[in-house]
Amino acid sequence: MSDAQNSIDELVKNNDVVLFMKGTALFPQCGFSSRAVAILDRLGVSYETVDVLQDPEIRQGIKQYSDWPTVPQLYVKGEFVGGSDIMMEMFESGELQQLIGAKV
Amino acid sequence: MPMAASEIERLIKASIPDAEVTIRDLAGDGDHYAARVVSRSFEGMSRIRQHQAIYAALGGRVGGELHALQLETAVPQPEINQ
Numbered sequence: 001m002s003d004a005q006n007s008i009d010e011l012v013k014n015n016d017v018v019l020f021m022k023g024t025a026l027f028p029q030c031g032f033s034s035r036a037v038a039i040l041d042r043l044g045v046s047y048e049t050v051d052v053l054q055d056p057e058i059r060q061g062i063k064q065y066s067d068w069p070t071v072p073q074l075y076v077k078g079e080f081v082g083g084s085d086i087m088m089e090m091f092e093s094g095e096l097q098q099l100i101g102a103k104v
Numbered sequence: 105m106p107m108a109a110s111e112i113e114r115l116i117k118a119s120i121p122d123a124e125v126t127i128r129d130l131a132g133d134g135d136h137y138a139a140r141v142v143s144r145s146f147e148g149m150s151r152i153r154q155h156q157a158i159y160a161a162l163g164g165r166v167g168g169e170l171h172a173l174q175l176e177t178a179v180p181q182p183e184i185n186q
Contacts, residue, residue, distance in 0.1 A: 085175045
């Protein structure tokens with residue numbers, strides 16, 4: 001694995017809930033990232049965020065890491081959950097609450 | 105570089121022939137779309153795989169040429185009112 005893939009892997013494995021996003025939880029820099037943060041805030045769970053705009057290698061590397069072309073990307077307990085559309089669908093159906101509640 | 109909605113639909117159908125594709129232009133700028141794709145081929149696939157199938161159909165344009173594509177996928181449901 002490259003350095004970027006290793007750093008991503010560590011972030012994913014060392015944080016129960018981690019969101020790779022554009023900007024920060026307080027100041028998201030994209031509508032999709034903003035939506036993802038809003039969902040996690042509604043769930044009331046603690047989560048880490050990684051601002052991909054701060055690191056070009058992470059920004060590029062995260063697309064390969066899960067073969068997923070866009071940011072945000074949510075990982076729960078080391079597993080890729082999806083982007084903001086999947087998060088929203090899972091939030092509305094109650095699956096996301098279950099997944100995070102059960103795993104954290 | 106903006107992309108026409110018809111081109112997005114054409115590419116999805118080229119790789120998922122039975123797909124029913126509905127596209128909305130969210131911002132009117134040819135760069136922010138929402139697509140709903142219904143296909144029998146999604147049966148038994150996780151949501152992640154379903155979205156990946158669409159990203160693959162669009163050949164690497166999502167996240168690059170096409171900035172934003174909001175996706176919703178589904179398997180066709182049998183008619184209930186029969």
